[in-house]
Amino acid sequence: NAGVMQNPRHLVRRRGQEARLRCSPVKGHSHVYWYRQLPEEGLKFMVYLQKENIIDESGMPKERFSAEFPKEGPSILRIQQVVRGDSAAYFCASSPVATQPEQFFGPGTRLTVL
Amino acid sequence: QKEVEQNSGPLSVPEGAIASLNCTYSDRVSQSFFWYRQYSGKSPELIMSIYSNGDKEDGRFTAQLNKASQYVSLLIRDSQPSDSATYLCAVFHYGGSQGNLIFGKGTKLSVKP
Numbered sequence: 001n002a003g004v005m006q007n008p009r010h011l012v013r014r015r016g017q018e019a020r021l022r023c024s025p026v027k028g029h030s031h032v033y034w035y036r037q038l039p040e041e042g043l044k045f046m047v048y049l050q051k052e053n054i055i056d057e058s059g060m061p062k063e064r065f066s067a068e069f070p071k072e073g074p075s076i077l078r079i080q081q082v083v084r085g086d087s088a089a090y091f092c093a094s095s096p097v098a099t100q101p102e103q104f105f106g107p108g109t110r111l112t113v114l
Numbered sequence: 115q116k117e118v119e120q121n122s123g124p125l126s127v128p129e130g131a132i133a134s135l136n137c138t139y140s141d142r143v144s145q146s147f148f149w150y151r152q153y154s155g156k157s158p159e160l161i162m163s164i165y166s167n168g169d170k171e172d173g174r175f176t177a178q179l180n181k182a183s184q185y186v187s188l189l190i191r192d193s194q195p196s197d198s199a200t201y202l203c204a205v206f207h208y209g210g211s212q213g214n215l216i217f218g219k220g221t222k223l224s225v226k227p
Contacts, residue, residue: 033214042219043158043202056214091157093215101146101206103215105157 002027004094004106005074012112019079019086021109025094032075033103034067037089049075082113117141118205120218128226133190135221137203140184146206147179149188152220153199162188193225 005024013019025032034046045059049069060067064082069075079086089110093103117140127133135149146165150158164170164177164186176189186205190197200220207213 035217043204043215043217045214045216048214059214101213101215102148102160102163104160105150108157 004092004104006092006106006109008109009107010110010112012114013082014114015083016081019082019111021077021079021090021092021111022074023077023092023094023106024074025092026096026104029094029096029104031095031097032069033093033095034075034077035091035093037091037108039088043091046077079111082111084113087111087113118203118216118218120201120203120221122219123222124224125221126224126226127193129193129195131193131225133193133197133223133225135188135190135201135203135223137186137188137218138184139186139203139205139216141205141207141216142181142184144184144205144207147177147186148204148206148215149175149177149186150202150204150217151199152202158202190223193223195225195227198223198225 007022032049035043037043047060047067048056052071064080066078089108091108092106095103119138149162151161152158162175162177164179167179167181170177174191178187200222202220203218204215206215
């Protein structure tokens with residue numbers, strides 16, 4: 001009974017490089033959410049996706065960040081031209097349906113920008 | 115702007131005592147409420163959900179919801195050192211075809227042996 005899977009668990013990038021974070025939801029879950037947690041801060045919602053659709057990206061920075069959840073394969077959070085302020089833990093969560101709001105979190109990807 | 119407020123703590127209780135964690139929220143139409151536990155360096159783990167006014171008990175945990183006062187609490191009975199973690203209150207607002215969780219910043223709990 002696999003839970004939410006994320007990889008890589010740790011990612012180090014230099015300023016200006018691209019970061020790609022992957023998330024595979026719980027089997028049978030079709031709703032994926034991405035959150036960011038800065039050191040000593042709370043979890044901040046970034047984006048909500050269903051297969052092939054972005055439902056709500058109100059928490060996503062307008063530039064450099066993008067997300068997708070293709071028909072096949074994991075959801076991807078992509079950060080272009082990373083800056084030091086992007087260093088954070090990025091968590092993915094999934095839920096089975098939108099009307100059942102319990103979300104289950106993956107282990108997270110800890111991004112460090114040098 | 116929907117907000118969820120928690121005391122950051124740290125809240126320190128002796129082993130065996132009751133730990134009481136509190137949370138208030140600003141959006142009156144919020145419909146679902148959750149408590150997550152997060153150990154340092156780990157991901158949030160769902161421990162309680164509550165949807166209607168009153169109390170909900172699960173083992174040593176009791177969640178309490180008062181929608182009129184926009185208040186949610188979590189009681190941990192017989193606290194153990196392994197309960198030492200940050201507890202996150204989350205509020206879900208479902209509107210139309212979408213919704214998302216709004217998290218408080220968390221309360222750090224320390225249970226002393």
